[in-house]
Amino acid sequence: MAFKTPVFPAVDPEEFLQRPFFERVKVLSAFWAQNGFGSPRVLHLLYILKLVGLSTIGGLLVVTTTSEIGGLLDVRQWWDEPIVYQKLVLWVALLEVVGVGGAWGPLTGHFKPMYGGARYWLRPGTIRLPPWPRVVPLTRGDQRGVVDALLYAAILVSLAVAIVLPGAGTDALLAARPDVTGGLVRPVLFAVPAVLLALLGLRDKVPFLAARGEQYVPVMVVCATLDFTDMIIAAKLIIVTVWVGAAVSKFTRHFSFVVPPMASNAPFTPRAMRLWHYKNPPEDLRPSGFAHFMAHVMGTLAEFVVPLVLLFSTNRELTLVAVVCMVFFHLFITSTFPLAVPLEWNILFAYIGIFLFAGHPAGEGYGLLDFSEPWMLPMIASALLFFPVLGNLRPDLVSFLPSMRQYAGNWAxxxxxxxxxxxxxxxxxxxxxxxxxxxxxxxxxxxxxxxxxxxxxxxxxxxxxxxxxxxxxxxxxxxxxxxxxxxxxxxxxxxxxxxxxxxxxxxxxxxxxxxxxxxxxxxxxxxxxxxxxxxxxxxxxxxxxxxxxxxxxxxxxxxxxxxxxxxxxxxxxxxxxxxxxxxxxxxxxxxxxxxxxxxxx
Structure with missing residues (x-):
């Protein structure tokens, strides 16, 4: 694979395009098995620079300089500061809704320019897709208006303001974590973008889903409404719902077909290892036994069992082992450059796993039984599980994102x-x-x-x-x-x-x-x-x-x-x-x- 130039099948392009459709599919699928998309290495370097420079270092720089928690390099000071967790969620939500997070760049069909997002959603006249136009008043039509563009701009401003304003202490925070110096993001600063995203989502489901509203809006809601300890426990329930929901969605025949083409597109995976995922390439591109193992043991089983260990374990050592497993799980996905390239999401979830479960272990006052009103837990769990359950039973009614069926291969x-x-x-x-x-x-x-x-x-x-x-x-x-x-x-x-x-x-x-x-x-x-x-x-x-x-x-x-x-x-x-x-x-x-x-x- 060349550094600056893409790799193509060894055929004459003009002659190739004259072939019957399925002959072309055979050539290109065999090529994909060995080379993935064939992207030049400089493209992957660009993704890495964006992830490390803009998304990670840039985000941490903004968060640490606006939160009174020490400098960027003083990791021991801020890694378990609640305000860092809160602001990083807001930061990644901002990147996503702008269009420079996941679904960015050539691996998603954005070549020049490399993102859509704000280019469309700040522009009246473009197409919008209301989710329930026959049911929700004032949402009919498919043309973006000035109000839609202003509402979208207000979301960007509200997220940016919540990120840059300093935190404030609360009695509940000081009682639970007297060592905390940065405080918490003020509840109203979470409530405003959550409400604006919900309103915009009724007019246009695209930017709501782009902001990963199904995951970040629940975080905004618990941060806006719950005291500190309850907030941490509810945040654990949210991330475990995402992990376990994704694992359950992989209990189908589809997921084994996801892993081979994903591994083939991993730029740093040796070609021989890519081909291990297929039965007999290039003539037989069905998943191999190795691919089934990677899919359903290293993938499905791990994503189902390890989060439940994190949620219920009160053993410090076991919890830390489980945290390390989930960090490596997300780093592995990041390394494969999956076609939707959700790189920021995976890095954020790796950090959230560390913050929530290593920084606030269940055995130290952050377990389910430590919730201030235990009777509320079934209500919270039911709310979090509603769309995953409905989406798995009636996928026609729910996007696969609120259904928590990320990268299961079972897509509309x-x-x-x-x-x-x-x-x-x-x-x-x-x-x-x-x-x-x-x-x-x-x-x-x-x-x-x-x-x-x-x-x-x-x-x-x-x-x-x-x-x-x-x-x-x-x-x-x-x-x-x-x-x-x-x-x-x-x-x-x-x-x-x-x-x-x-x-x-x-x-x-x-x-x-x-x-x-x-x-x-x-x-x-x-x-x-x-x-x-x-x-x-x-x-x-x-x-x-x-x-x-x-x-x-x-x-x-x-x-x-x-x-x-x-x-x-x-x-x-x-x-x-x-x-x-x-x-x-x-x-x-x-x-x-x-x-x-x-x-x-």
């Missing part, structure tokens, strides 16, 4: 198929950037190589379980015409249109496609979307739909997840079995169904 997902030349029309949307091909060409990529780089995202999707299902639907619906379409990953498309995505297909479902269609008026067949919902935890089925932007949803169906696990990314045996449950009576092409029945044109 989509691929877009655009007729030749149609992608250029996306530049007519009210967006502050150009389409991805133009961005790459502005960086010096020849047009064929820019197109090959964009198809790399489809290869990545095809290596995951639900990608095989989506491409099966695309092949069944479009037939041989699929070879002529420009196929794009829906997540990358959402980044272009709304400025952010973290893998949530709910941000590019029919709501977004309808918003695009109202502005661009595509003709039938020009823009076709294949979309699938996450698998409910208690059923082996996934529901999909096919949407022609000009015609609306034209087909609904489902597949059995068990039919995905033995498939190669390029579907050499053809599409998986699909059960079509509904077709639009007027609009659908003629193609054979899984049962052999032929649809009428």
């Amino acid at each position: 997902s989509a691929v877009w198929a655009l007729a030749p030349g149609v992608e250029e029309r996306l530049n007519e949307l009210p967006i502050p950037v150009q389409t991805h091909n133009r961005q790459l060409q502005a960086l010096g990529y020849p047009a064929p190589m820019a197109e090959m780089a964009m198809q790399m995202f489809i290869a990545w999707r095809s290596m995951h379980s639900q990608g095989k299902g989506l491409l099966s639907v695309a092949r069944a619906y479009l037939g041989d015409d699929l070879d002529t379409y420009t196929v794009r990953e829906g997540e990358v498309g959402a980044n272009l249109v709304v400025g952010w995505n973290f893998g949530d297909g709910h941000l590019h479902d029919d709501q977004l496609i309808e918003a695009i269609q109202r502005r661009l008026h595509f003709a039938p067949g020009e823009f076709v979307v294949f979309w699938v919902e996450s698998q409910p935890i208690h059923r082996p089925l996934q529901q999909y739909f096919v949407m022609d932007a000009a015609l609306g949803i034209v087909e609904r169906g489902r597949w059995d997840v068990r039919d995905l696990v033995d498939q190669q990314p390029w579907l050499p045996n053809g599409p998986i079995p699909l059960e079509v449950t509904w077709r639009h009576p007027e609009h659908h092409p003629a193609y054979p169904t899984a049962s052999g029945e032929e649809a009428l044109a």
Whole structure:
């Protein structure tokens, strides 16, 4: 892998782009297994510099100089100061909602410029996506107005003010921690951004999720409402809910397919170790036994058991061992540069684990039984578990982020198929950037190589379980015409249109496609979307739909997840079995169904 130049498959780009679609998928998925995205090393250095310089050192410098707790280098003085924990949460929330935290940079499809975020959300006229427009008053429509932009700006200001103002002492804090010098962030400074984020989230779910509101707003609420000891115990419940919720979501067949392509994209992992994650690369790219072990023992089991040890252990040594395990867990994820690149989030969680459980052990007055009103704990736990439980049972109702299903491989997902030349029309949307091909060409990529780089995202999707299902639907619906379409990953498309995505297909479902269609008026067949919902935890089925932007949803169906696990990314045996449950009576092409029945044109 070169330092300044990307690596591409050893094929002629122009000849490559003339090949049938699934031949291209085979070449690119085999390439990904060995090289990941093929990014130049300088790109990873840029991510590291951002993480270390801006996010970590920059954040700690701001926090320590505004909190009267000693200097940046005096780590022993501030590592367990409550105000450091509070302000670092606010700092990372600010980075995320601006757009320079996770989902930043080329690994998410932001090439030039490298982030969306504030470029979109401070700009009236861009597309917004209200979560419940038919239910919540004053939220209908899909165009960002001046009020939306001002509300978003107010969130940025409120977070910045909360970070820079000095802390204040409280009687409860002094009673529990007389050694503390920095005090606590004033409760009102947590309440204001929490309320503003909730209000903005009702108008546009995208910046709310970008701020990781499902995790940081609960922290803001407990910091605004609880005394010190109760705040620490509630904060423990929050982070354990995140960890255990993520582990539970991995109890599916999907997660084993996440680890191999993630390991392949880890720039500092030896190539031989990357290939250990596959059965027999490049011909067999199913997860190997080693990949299953890494996924479900080092991943799922560790993420489930160790946090529970942290929550309930009163043994100091055992607690410290568990803290070290979770720190290494997050450092390992950081080292792989996963495609959504949640680097700041992982480093923050590593620190939070140290602060909460090593700095405030359960055996020293910060256990569940030390809560001032123990009867409230079931209420707090129920509130924290509501969305994870609902999201696992009814994923259609809840984003995978509040469901705590981070990086489980069980995502609502989509691929877009655009007729030749149609992608250029996306530049007519009210967006502050150009389409991805133009961005790459502005960086010096020849047009064929820019197109090959964009198809790399489809290869990545095809290596995951639900990608095989989506491409099966695309092949069944479009037939041989699929070879002529420009196929794009829906997540990358959402980044272009709304400025952010973290893998949530709910941000590019029919709501977004309808918003695009109202502005661009595509003709039938020009823009076709294949979309699938996450698998409910208690059923082996996934529901999909096919949407022609000009015609609306034209087909609904489902597949059995068990039919995905033995498939190669390029579907050499053809599409998986699909059960079509509904077709639009007027609009659908003629193609054979899984049962052999032929649809009428």
